[in-house]
Amino acid sequence: MTTVENMSSVPASEDTEFGFKRPEMYSTNIANSITSYGRHVFVLYKTPEAWISHVEEEGLPQRFATLLKDRKSDLLVQTKLNVCEGGGSDGDVLIFPDMVRYKGIKDTEVESFFEDVLVNGKPWRSGREEKISGTFVFVCTHASRDKRCGVCGPVILERFVQEIGSRGLSDQISLKRCSHVGQHKYAGNIIIFSPDSAGKISGNWYGYVTPDDVPELLDQHIAKGEIIQRIWRGQMGLSEGVAEKEHEQRVVPNGNPVVENFTGGCCQGANGSVSCCQNENPKPEPVKKEGKCAIWFQPLDKEEMYLGAAVVGAVATIAMIGYTFFKRSG
Incomplete structure (x- = not known):
């Protein structure tokens, strides 16, 4: 579990420019603000304090980023790459929704790992693989990339630490600081990978998150599988068109967002497609x-x-x- 110290609040001098009181907060509809993708790779590497602005341009992350770019057409599914804090485990790689951790990958092994796991969808020939479980929360704290993430992220992280501890969930939720996830203006940005009622892993993105949203994210999203629509950016596995439709179906006629379950029923099929039957005109049968x-x-x-x-x-x-x-x- 990530630990933080002396991050109880944002200094008043920074709050209106980089923090939770900046004018751009809630100024944009953030639903469907992520592109469609089916897999997320996190490389454990150093700490956020040591990351350069484009951390994917050095060391082990660079090796992964280069291969993702050069062999994009060979990949089984659209794949995103991020860096997260190493915490003494530099070189480990987490893959979602596979829920697998590969340990201690060296620079010289990246190519074989990439070929086996990401291109061919097979177990890595060198092994060092373990299944992971529970919920993973990634908070963007990449200050060298954008100060808004550097100001908002640590405060959100501290609130997560407090609330997870008070609920006795430390053995069920892994909390990590991560690199830039896109759209700094939506800071605080977080991504939650958690199992639904059927055990399927969904990756949901949130923006404009404040410390006050953390209890609701724990009690509603993580505990009950209910998306918090007002700060929801989108979901891994949803195409842009489906995500837009999903957003429209989660807004009541007066324009106020509603909280809706994403774990089954008529709103999400087994294959990840979304279809709210009560809101659709039935198609004629051939x-x-x-x-x-x-x-x-x-x-x-x-x-x-x-x-x-x-x-x-x-x-x-x-x-x-x-x-x-x-x-x-x-």
Whole structure:
């Protein structure tokens, strides 16, 4: 468990510019602000205090970042990369939603690891693999990249430490500081990887998080699987179109966001697709197939019925005129 000291509040001189009272807080609709992806890799490396602005441009993270860029087309799924604090375990790699930890990867081993695990989807030939469980919370505290993350992240982290401890959840929730996750203006930014009621791992992103949101994130999102819509940025595994639809279905008609369960029911299928049946118009079922063509029966609206009747009448009239002409000529 991450420990923090002397981070009880944001200095007043920084709060309005970089902290939770800055004017940009809540100024943007943040739903669907992440791109679609299916896997997240975290490389354990040093501490946030030692990270350069672009930490993926040095050491072990650089080796992973280069391969992700060069072999993007070879990957099984869209993959994101982040760095998180090592805590004495530099070189370990966490992979979600696989819930696997690979231990002590060296620079010279990155290529074989990448080939086996990320390209071919096989166990790493060198081993050193262990399954992980529980919930993982990553808080962006990358101060050298953006001061807003450096100011907000540590305070959010401290509140998590306090609340996790008071609830006796230290053995169930892993809390780690991580590198830039995108969109500094949404700081504080956090990502939560946790199992749903079926045991499937979902990765949910939150922005504009404040210390006051932490109890709700623990009690609602982590304990009950209920997304906190007002600060929700999106979810690993959802395409942009599906995420946008998901957001629209979680907003009541008066525009106020609602808290909604993401762990099952009609709002999330087994394959990760989202479909709220009570809000959708049912699609007609195909009743007959001939080759590649499908015949569909659909109810016609009033205009279509009138148009159809007019067409039928016109055809009948033409047929009658043709028949009369034929009789006379004969």
